Amino acid sequence: MNISTWIDLLSEPLPVSKVLPLVSGDATYGGIVTFLGATRHQTDPKHGELLRLEYEAYGEMALHQMHRLCDESRSRWDVGPLVMIHRIGAVGLGEVSVAIAVACPHRAEAFEACRWLIDTLKNDVPIWKKDVFADGFTRWVDPTRPQS
Amino acid sequence: MSRWFRLNMTVTILFLGPARDLAGAGSARLEAPESTTPATLRDLLAQRFPRIAPGLATMRIAVNQSFVREDERINPGDEVAIIPPVSGG
Secondary structure, three states: OOOOOEEEEEEEOOOHHHHHHHOOOOOOOOOEEEEEOOOOEEEOOOOOEEEEEEEEEEEHHHHHHHHHHHHHHHHHHOOOOOEEEOOOOEEEOOOOOEEEEEEOOOOOHHHHHHHHHHHHHHHHOOEEEEEEEEOOOOEEOOOOOOOO | OHHHHOEEEEEEEEEOOHHHHHOOOOOOEEEEOOOOHHHHHHHHHHOOOOOOOOHHHOOOOEEOOOOOOOOOOOOOOOOOEEOOOOOOO
């Protein structure tokens, strides 16, 4: 009866190859959408190349919030198996910092649910990231300031 | 000190992410009146941690790991956390 659900904060590289087996294979679900968020290269005019991001979380609350989002997505859409994993600690350029996957009977709701989950995670889950630049300068990413 | 504003409970506040740098500490114990709410807590925090004051309006307050309304009562022993705008993902 338990629908597969994998919600986690991990301090090692996210095992993305383990995501698809969890959300596929059940003939009830014909639409499966996955989202991977990865660290993007950027250059600061003053501080040079971005070296990495450093994520930190208010761990227990972050997990609670992720579970709440999972429950809410299932009350809004017909969401079956669901994966929501987020990396914590230092994340190098191009590495995956977040993975979300949902399986639904049809693709429309799978796209909607996945989009809603990543958007809401970025607003309501207590996780923060810091930019670390080549010259050693670090700064918290301010989500209230538009990024280039 | 006014008898309408007796400081008679201690609340432990957690400063998360950018708020920790602004407060200069990961946590602090704050004397607060018994009828404290997030709204009144903001005033106390702004006085004690002036560097956090300018950004406080954009920060949310979580009690026992849930976001709460500004008029919710905070009780002794509650885990109160200052949550600046999050930047996960």
